[in-house]
Amino acid sequence: MNIAKTAKVSLLALNRNKMRSFLTALGIIIGVGAVIAMVSIGQGAKAEIEQRFTEMGTNLLFVRPGSMSFRGRHGGGGSYTTLKESDAKAILENCDAVQYVSPNVNTRAQVVFGNKNWNSSIYGVGDRYPQIRNWDVEYGVFFDENQVRTGQKVCVLGSEVTENLFEGADPIGEIIRLNKIPFRVLGVLKTKGEAGGWGSRDDMIAVPYTTAKSRLMNIDYIQSIDVSAVSAKRTDEAARQIEELLRTRHKIAPGSEDDFNVRNISDIAEGASEATQILTILLGGIASISLLVGGIGIMNIMLVSVTERIREIGIRMSVGAREIDILLQFLTEAVVLSVLGGVLGICLGLGSSSLISKLAGMKTLVSIGSVALAFFFAGSVGVFFGFYPARKASKLDPIEALRYE
Amino acid sequence: MENNNLIQLKDVTRVYQMGDTEVRALKGISYIIKRGDLLAIMGPSGSGKSTLMNIIGCLDKPSDGKYFLEGQEISTFNKNELARMRNKKIGFVFQNFNLLSRTTALENTELPLLYSDVPSKKSREMALKALEMVGLKGRELHKTNQISGGEMQRVAIARALVNDPSLILADEPTGNLDTKTGQEIMEIFTTLNKEKGITIILVTHDPEVAEITERRVYLRDGEIEREEES
Incomplete structure (x- = not known):
């Protein structure tokens, strides 16, 4: 079976169960959206601070008592x-x-x-x-x-x-x-x-x-x-x-x-942007956890779906599907879900980051890097968490599967 | 007349390991089925007829003995080769239809072709033709949950037909249907056998269903008890 046919089979299967497909992808949508939005807040703050310090002048020194x-x-x-x-x-x-x-x-x-x-x-x-x-x-x-x-x-x-x-x-x-x-x-x-x-x-x-x-x-x-x-x-x-x-x-x-201290504007700027960098990592990290949870959600639903579709798998095997065909079908389903979820998540992330900047008056900055990373991560989550259920499906015995009620 | 033998079973046994005890489902079956046969495998439940059907249908392999289909020794095949045989040579019809739910008749019929190397345009044509042969022309786009039991079984037969198989295996094909619909389905089988020369093996315990066949093989306790010809 070639890639086009595998994709067709997977898409048909996903389409047969739209609601379940959407709910499965939801975890990834929210995960990717959260990563992008959170990182955009952190990077926006960083850019804002850097700009503010540049405006002040780079040759500035402060002398304070202390x-x-x-x-x-x-x-x-x-x-x-x-x-x-x-x-x-x-x-x-x-x-x-x-x-x-x-x-x-x-x-x-x-x-x-x-x-x-x-x-x-x-x-x-x-x-x-x-x-x-x-x-x-x-x-x-x-x-x-x-x-x-x-x-x-x-x-x-x-x-x-x-x-x-x-x-x-x-x-x-x-x-x-x-x-x-x-x-x-x-x-x-x-x-x-x-x-x-x-x-x-x-x-x-x-x-x-x-x-x-x-x-x-x-x-x-x-x-x-x-x-x-x-x-x-x-x-x-x-x-x-x-x-x-x-x-x-x-x-x-x-x-x-x-009894005084002399501080360089670039020291202060560095410290501040370091702080926002930590903020970015922290926010991104928290959001990544939701992406991970989304991945586990995909695995969970795929496992349930394998059990629910044992008969379907049996039918496919009885008409000549090989182990690899079933494996690829379920893996493709997981990847399609997470990639679709990734795309929707990017939209959600872009939307919410611009909403945050409008409503909260905070500067947000979406970098192509963070979008690409979130998307890539979502795809990997699909492959990683989709593999186990897919393998489980492909290892079913056709006779047992056909008899399954 | 060697090449007229579609199926040759040589002392086929099948042993299941159930915990500590061995269950011998088939105890040395030797039999020959010729091309174009319309045959019934009969016997009470537990007689081993399902096990035999699984082996003939390349879903399972004998524990011992040899099975030849079209001269190929299936008993030595691996899982992928078995899948390929099911795909090319065998069509299944089940008691409970085993169609994909919420899927059109056409898509169900096309299913075996998805796992073969038939290009998708051609597979559509083949599926439409198979559906026409079972009398479902015009119903191609009905979904399986929108059609009657008899129609579902026709879709299943079309699916079994679509790859132009050497053999159709039907396991209690009328078991879930009323008498009249059951007869219609049996007529389709007879027609396919007579007009297209497809070998058909019915697995059933219903003597009425078996009446239309030329030969009946009775199994009991994993052995061939007797054979009838009409």
């Missing part, structure tokens, strides 16, 4: 007050691999303009912050070095704040109040877009860090320093220079722990 211990006691998160404005200045002056430096403080404030009231994030930053973080000013200007040094009450608005306070009117030169203190609006930033469930990146107001420290927060330290290296290649060098300098400035004895 690991501070005082007489053996570790301070809590809010107690890190070790970074000073002077540290930022020293970094810019002494480290030749560093291009720009921006001391940062963050707080929230109640923003009032006319009868509009809004609560927003306040970024106290230096004048070079836009260059460091790849921010663009949509219109107006960012505050300059002089305004930062003298602690002017000026601000630059994120697009969402602008929309909420001014509703399309020109905000440049207007006075808004942050915690009742008047600030003059200098400019508006370009929209940066949703942060994928991390809150809006446009609901913020940038003010000089000097002003934020003294007027809004009343502190004498800074919370972090953003640094850009002269080039992406020299970021590691810049990080080393900063570490050396700050250890000297903070008088840390050799061998003791730093």
Whole structure:
């Protein structure tokens, strides 16, 4: 019997029992669909994070206070007050691999303009912050070095704040109040877009860090320093220079722990994409289990179906079907079911991943690799779990099979 | 006249092992069936007639002795060769029809051809012809669950015929049918035997069915008891 005839026999047999065929394939449909959808979530998250970090700039370094211990006691998160404005200045002056430096403080404030009231994030930053973080000013200007040094009450608005306070009117030169203190609006930033469930990146107001420290927060330290290296290649060098300098400035004895840490954007990106990689593997792994369960379902139903069709097998043998013919028929049935299930599962996976990205606002990415892998896996599941029942069918004795009630 | 012998059984025995005891279903059968015979194998249940039919039908092999079909020694064949013999030389008709359910008459008739090397276009023609011979022209696309018992048995006969076999083995072919339908089915067998010269072996315990045959072989306890000719 040739392949075309085997396929014909198998398809006819499957067609005779549409409902059972569908239910058998359902396990594979859901398994493949789940693998594709889950992996697409993981890969989407990874792509999203990578893109976000690329947007920030590859030569970015963060200096944060941390690991501070005082007489053996570790301070809590809010107690890190070790970074000073002077540290930022020293970094810019002494480290030749560093291009720009921006001391940062963050707080929230109640923003009032006319009868509009809004609560927003306040970024106290230096004048070079836009260059460091790849921010663009949509219109107006960012505050300059002089305004930062003298602690002017000026601000630059994120697009969402602008929309909420001014509703399309020109905000440049207007006075808004942050915690009742008047600030003059200098400019508006370009929209940066949703942060994928991390809150809006446009609901913020940038003010000089000097002003934020003294007027809004009343502190004498800074919370972090953003640094850009002269080039992406020299970021590691810049990080080393900063570490050396700050250890000297903070008088840390050799061998003791730093009271700060310098992190490279690519380290953070790597860590984050590693985390999403683990997420992808985890999600894919869980989904694969359902594919495996689907395969066992195929085996189960094929075994039941062999028992149920003993008479049919006997009839086929009595008219001249050989063992191999019966084996191939049942194996083909299993493979056809799992391949059809695989195709439908791919559709389900594509559909649900686009649904997830629409409904949950998560980025999903379906790669050809994951589709091919899921499909190949489904086919193998069919062969693997179809073989045992098929063999069992082919080993039946025709006389017994014909007599079977 | 050696080549006029379709079937030659030489001291055929069949022993089943049932646990510790041996059951001797056939105790040395020697017999010759000629081409074109219309023969009945008769006997009470347990006489070994089903075992004999299974051996003649190449579903089973003798434990001892020799079986020749068309001069080929079947008793030395392996499973695949037996399957090939069933496919080419033998047509079965069973008491309970043994048709594939929810399948059309045509597909059922075509079944043996699926396991041969007949191209599918030709096999369709052959199946249609076989169905016409058993009087089912126009019913080819009826499914087996939509037709009567008599019609089902006709489909089964068409299936047995389709490969142009040397031998049709019918095991109680009228057992599940009423008398009138049973007679119609028997008429088909007689016609096939007379007009097409196909050798037909009926296995039955019904004397009325056996009446139409030329020869009757009576089995008892695995041995040939007597032979009748009419």
